[in-house]
Amino acid sequence: MRFNVLASGSSGNVTLINSGKTSVLVDCGLSARELAKRLEAVGSSVDELNAVVITHEHSDHIRGLKTLAKKSNIRIYISPIACASSILKDAQNLNLGEPLQPGQPFEVGDLTFYPVKTPHDSVDPLVFRIESHGVKMAIVTDLGYIPRSVAQELKGCDALVLEANHEIDMLKVSSYPWATKQRILSQVGHLSNKEMARFLQQDFDGKAQHLVLAHLSQQNNHPELARLAALEALEAKTPLFAMLNEQKVLLAKPDSPLGWIDL
Numbered sequence: 001m002r003f004n005v006l007a008s009g010s011s012g013n014v015t016l017i018n019s020g021k022t023s024v025l026v027d028c029g030l031s032a033r034e035l036a037k038r039l040e041a042v043g044s045s046v047d048e049l050n051a052v053v054i055t056h057e058h059s060d061h062i063r064g065l066k067t068l069a070k071k072s073n074i075r076i077y078i079s080p081i082a083c084a085s086s087i088l089k090d091a092q093n094l095n096l097g098e099p100l101q102p103g104q105p106f107e108v109g110d111l112t113f114y115p116v117k118t119p120h121d122s123v124d125p126l127v128f129r130i131e132s133h134g135v136k137m138a139i140v141t142d143l144g145y146i147p148r149s150v151a152q153e154l155k156g157c158d159a160l161v162l163e164a165n166h167e168i169d170m171l172k173v174s175s176y177p178w179a180t181k182q183r184i185l186s187q188v189g190h191l192s193n194k195e196m197a198r199f200l201q202q203d204f205d206g207k208a209q210h211l212v213l214a215h216l217s218q219q220n221n222h223p224e225l226a227r228l229a230a231l232e233a234l235e236a237k238t239p240l241f242a243m244l245n246e247q248k249v250l251l252a253k254p255d256s257p258l259g260w261i262d263l
């Protein structure tokens, strides 16, 4: 299995997962044109996709989904209530896969997806652990904190895509309206560098060789602050482990693909 984060952040989120046989998008937060461009840039195309799997109905995760569905009739896996609350609610002739439910795994070709419920302010927020031929990864963004129930599902993963949305002090003094700040900082908002680091230090099992920090705010975070928070947490956990893994803490970008990560 290999994956490539094609876009990450409030301007759009898309990750491409490929098993060799099966190609699946997790989220579709880019316009159809931009998605086609980025797929081409990584040697893929819309025609090669077997399905798109949706975490939740916020626009940075489904912006391009309606157009993609219309143009390609791609199979869509989404929570039924998220679908009913989204831009898809009036769409005709959708090619829907089985309805997503937390704790109920489903298969797309030789990829198995495990939906996990998260604390986030959408109608039915999910993240996914994805497995293929004994290899595991997880994409964990858009959640206010990492509860034990989520941390448990991340054990044994070979790669983690983990939200590092904001630096709390930067967010507090930013120009965002007070209500927006409160929303982001809440238990159902977004993951701070601090909470990401807490997870790494306390609840991470240390197995993942690849850690991709994702969904960084362009206003309220700085890539190096997020990376440093992760590296410090790993080092506090075990110095040797951090030394071995320093090169493997990567940063997903809003405007270009991260590059393929082979597992």
Ligand SMILES: [Zn+2]
Pocket: 009, 010, 013, 058, 060, 061, 142, 215
């Ligand atoms: Zn988001």
Ligand SMILES: [Zn+2]
Pocket: 056, 058, 120, 122, 142
């Ligand atoms: Zn969201």
